Amino acid sequence: MDVKLYGRDGSVGTGTVTLNDDIFGIEPNDHAIYLDVRSIQANARQGTHKVKSRGEVRGGGKKPKRQKGTGGARAGTIRSGLFVGGGSIFGPKPHEYSLKVNKKTKRLARVSALAYKAQADGVFVMEDFTVDQPKTRTFVDLLGQMGLGDRKILFLTAETDEMLYKSGRNLPKVRVLEAAKASTIDILHAHAVVFQQGALKVLEAVLLGESADDDATTTDAVA
Numbered sequence: 001m002d003v004k005l006y007g008r009d010g011s012v013g014t015g016t017v018t019l020n021d022d023i024f025g026i027e028p029n030d031h032a033i034y035l036d037v038r039s040i041q042a043n044a045r046q047g048t049h050k051v052k053s054r055g056e057v058r059g060g061g062k063k064p065k066r067q068k069g070t071g072g073a074r075a076g077t078i079r080s081g082l083f084v085g086g087g088s089i090f091g092p093k094p095h096e097y098s099l100k101v102n103k104k105t106k107r108l109a110r111v112s113a114l115a116y117k118a119q120a121d122g123v124f125v126m127e128d129f130t131v132d133q134p135k136t137r138t139f140v141d142l143l144g145q146m147g148l149g150d151r152k153i154l155f156l157t158a159e160t161d162e163m164l165y166k167s168g169r170n171l172p173k174v175r176v177l178e179a180a181k182a183s184t185i186d187i188l189h190a191h192a193v194v195f196q197q198g199a200l201k202v203l204e205a206v207l208l209g210e211s212a213d214d215d216a217t218t219t220d221a222v223a
Contacts, residue, residue, distance in 0.1 A: 001025055001118060005197075006126035010145030017125045017197070019118060020204050028112035028119075035101050036109030036184045045097040054079045054087035106184075111207055113187040122192045124148070125200055128158070134166035139174060146194070154190035156182055158198030179203040 001024055005015040019025070054060070060079030067074050075082075081089035101109075117123050124146060131138055143149050156179040157164060168176040177186060179199035187193060195203070 003123055003125055006124060006146060008127050008129040010126070010142040013127070017200070019123065019125075019200075020208070023111050023114055023204060023207055024118040024123065026111060026115050028115045029108050030112070032105050032108040033112050033184060033188070036106050037188070039099040039101040039106075040183055040185050042097045042099045047097045048094050049092040050094055051088040051091035053089075053091065054081060057085070057087040060086075107207055109184045110182070110187065113184045114193070117187060117190075117193050122190075124192060124194045126194060126196060128196045128198045130161055131163045131167060134163055136167055136170050139168045139171055143174070148192055148194070151191040152189065154182065154186055154193045156193065156195050156199040156203065158196060158202050180206050 001019045001021060002016040003019060005013045005017050007013045054077065057079045060077035064075050064078045065072075077086075079086045081087055114123070126146075139155075140149070143153060150173075152173045153175070155164070155168060155174060155176045157176065158179060160178050161176070165176045168174040175186065175190070179195070179202045182193075182203070
């Protein structure tokens with residue numbers, strides 16, 4: 001699959017980039033995506049929720065009324081969950097929510113998410129670049145030139161780029177992230193995934209287990 005190669009300013013260049021069919025051309029696996037997304041969301045939960053039971057609420061040591069003869073149900077403590085101010089019955093307790101997913105399934109989920117983006121023409125590749133100082137206008141102009149100004153964007157770099165990150169962090173629909181750290185949710189949440197050429201190499205190497213030192217696959221467009 002070939003996509004246009006955009007220049008550093010967001011303009012359409014004269015070349016194309018070939019996307020690896022083992023990643024962008026597969027038949028997406030919805031169940032793998034479900035398992036990975038569920039795992040990511042579950043692992044993000046702290047599990048520290050806690051309420052007090054009748055044994056943890058202060059007071060209630062004395063039996064509030066005699067056992068029989070009152071016409072009401074017997075009660076041993078005013079801190080029962082049946083009374084106002086009593087402890088909770090079967091309330092939440094701290095516990096672990098984490099779910100494990102094997103590496104092959106997580107890889108398949110990310111590949112499937114990228115394949116969906118490719119099918120929806122949501123994959124863009126541009127030349128590597130960086131900026132000397134953070135400037136939000138840089139991203140605004142860049143995305144506007146590419147026709148992506150009103151879409152949710154996942155912008156992937158080959159490695160951590162603090163200047164680019166700071167340039168895009170004030171834009172609510174833009175997320176700048178290191179390619180190797182992009183999760184299934186990150187990819188699915190975006191309307192379009194914009195790769196720098198180096199980032200595309202890194203992600204393909206991570207997902208295919210190959211070396212990222214190989215030359216990028218770039219061909220000149222036919223005039």
